[in-house]
Amino acid sequence: MISSNAFAGAGGGPAVYVIGNLRGISPGDEGMLVLEDDEAVLRSGKVVLSVPYSDIHNVELGTKVLPPTGVPLYKVWQLHKRFLPGRSMRQMVNFEFTDKDGNDQTMTLEFEESAANETLIEIETRTGKRKRATNADPWWGDSAWKTTRNKNSVSPDTLGNSPTK
Numbered sequence: 196m197i198s199s200n201a202f203a204g205a206g207g208g209p210a211v212y213v214i215g216n217l218r219g220i221s222p223g224d225e226g227m228l229v230l231e232d233d234e235a236v237l238r239s240g241k242v243v244l245s246v247p248y249s250d251i252h253n254v255e256l257g258t259k260v261l262p263p264t265g266v267p268l269y270k271v272w273q274l275h276k277r278f279l280p281g282r283s284m285r286q287m288v289n290f291e292f293t294d295k296d297g298n299d300q301t302m303t304l305e306f307e308e309s310a311a312n313e314t315l316i317e318i319e320t321r322t323g324k325r326k327r328a329t330n331a332d333p334w335w336g337d338s339a340w341k342t343t344r345n346k347n348s349v350s351p352d353t354l355g356n357s358p359t360k
């Protein structure tokens with residue numbers, strides 16, 4: 196499978212189709228989910244599925260899995276390979292959407308864990324279920340730490356705002 200490091204922060208990336216009711220694609224098929232400006236596009240072999248963000252009803256994270264190592268338990272001399280840190284956790288992302296004919300569709304894709312989280316955030320942002328943070332947004336700690344006791348006690352003159360002489 197292709198590494199998703201090139202897609203970090205953008206969501207989408209290499210995925211494995213796990214289950215759903217899509218035609219032309221089978222469980223276990225590898226593909227690529229690309230999050231474009233106005234739609235999510237899944238490409239797997241000859242199948243190209245375009246889903247406008249307005250047709251996506253629900254996206255949620257599913258179960259986490261650790262891929263098998265391929266080392267059988269009876270080979271005691273190779274058991275150390277089961278505990279190597281090189282294996283990355285995988286996570287499912289469940290999609291519910293309406294196709295262009297108006298039929299309800301579902302699909303579950305398996306991503307690397309970080310790509311699954313980025314995909315969820317990006318799709319929720321583009322469907323309007325999540326607001327993208329800006330610098331003008333209040334910080335959650337403001338209500339806990341802004342008190343009259345911790346107001347700025349330094350005069351503006353010492354901060355370099357002194358009047359010119």
